[in-house]
């Protein structure tokens with residue numbers, strides 16, 4: 001994405017905010033540039049300010065740059081924001097002349113910091129990977145992106161080596177990393193499998209966990225033992241999930257007996273699994289971010305059949321919802337990341353933009369983007385990912401229809417009907433969730449080409465939807481004997497529906 005200053009109307013249209021909001025931000029200190037009689041804004045600035053209105057860094061600092069600078073061609077830093085016409089505003093050519101960067105230049109410019117965090121071997125590796133690109137004629141933005149990617153790849157490798165468990169299994173990791181779009185079917189207990197995986201190697205996790213005692217495959221003596229097993233898996237998934245990424249956890253507050261005191265039907269009650277899981281996720285380091293209610297539209301239990309007694313305590317209100325819980329992983333990492341504008345590692349730590357998310361400010365005086373009062377670009381790994389590094393390809397677009405469907409706290413859609421009129425299980429699996437859930441999770445919280453894992457694969461709804469959305473779908477399932485046939489059948493029929501090409505699935 002290229003940086004340029006936007007007019008007020010462009011800001012309002014592009015970010016879909018009201019004029020009042022923009023004026024309020026302006027009053028609070030949002031950086032602005034006055035050109036002629038109108039104001040210009042840096043879109044990224046406005047986004048940041050919307051996201052975090054209480055940000056104090058720029059409070060009361062918006063100085064208006066007078067129209068005089070329009071003709072100030074002496075100042076290479078400001079030339080790109082001056083001038084009335086759009087081509088001048090985005091004068092990439094001029095910037096390249098004023099401050100041309102190349103991959104070799106960035107390697108040199110950042111040498112000092114690179115030596116601080118990498119050994120000579122790793123720096124050599126970086127130089128070699130950069131040498132594979134032909135950066136001649138590339139825009140500065142593209143060059144910065146390449147440099148950042150290769151740098152962060154090595155940073156990630158370093159982290160993976162440092163946190164690699166003894167149980168790491170290179171064969172499994174090779175299987176997961178194979179360069180094709182086949183659905184990865186991994187058989188086994190997901191706790192064991194997760195322990196064999198590389199740290200921060202999965203960009204999104206989506207699942208509905210096995211239900212405590214509500215189904216035939218349940219295996220726990222009481223609720224505490226169940227939750228403890230889940231905790232182990234959640235703990236290991238914190239290591240495997242990539243930094244600043246998302247876990248989408250679909251769970252119902254089932255009506256059952258927690259079996260701690262009695263096992264009788266009278267001991268049944270609403271077990272607030274959603275609440276219990278939020279606590280466990282938080283204790284294991286995740287940030288609880290949201291709870292979207294799935295309105296299933298029909299009650300599942302038979303508790304309304306209370307012998308026809310229309311009297312108090314015989315009847316009871318019914319519910320028909322499940323939670324879709326959203327958790328974030330934010331591992332605080334203070335290793336510097338390159339300015340997304342100029343590629344410099346000459347950056348200073350700012351306050352964390354949210355807990356665990358280190359933000360930075362560019363100190364490179366030659367950086368192309370300076371605020372009106374000459375402050376450098378502010379950014380974090382998370383904002384860079386969202387604003388600079390993803391590709392605006394069609395597979396990353398969230399359709400308006402999907403957005404409208406999920407633009408509310410309680411979202412109605414049908415559960416997967418499990419039995420036919422004769423009571424037969426027609427899906428070959430006892431608890432699939434509807435495609436709506438992984439579809440939302442994948443579209444909202446991952447980019448095309450990334451890895452999406454469901455550790456409780458079940459009928460493999462998540463990996464199938466992931467593959468159809470051009471992500472790499474990975475599923476782990478314990479019950480090979482019971483489900484293999486049904487899973488493979490479902491994967492095969494998904495291809496008929498979507499006609500996607502290439503290797504359909506691969507088993508480990």
Ligand SMILES: C[S@@+](CC[C@H](N)C(=O)[O-])C[C@H]1O[C@@H](n2cnc3c(N)ncnc32)[C@H](O)[C@@H]1O
Nearest residue numbers: 189190209210431432433456458459461477478
């Ligand atoms: C609620 S189902 C998942 C349904 C899935 N979302 C779907 O759409 O089909 C839970 C699945 O997890 C599996 N399972 C239970 N414990 C497991 C474990 N420790 N490791 C891997 N799979 C497990 C069960 O066999 C079951 O298929």
Ligand SMILES: [Zn+2]
Nearest residue numbers: 339342362367
């Ligand atoms: Zn910079």
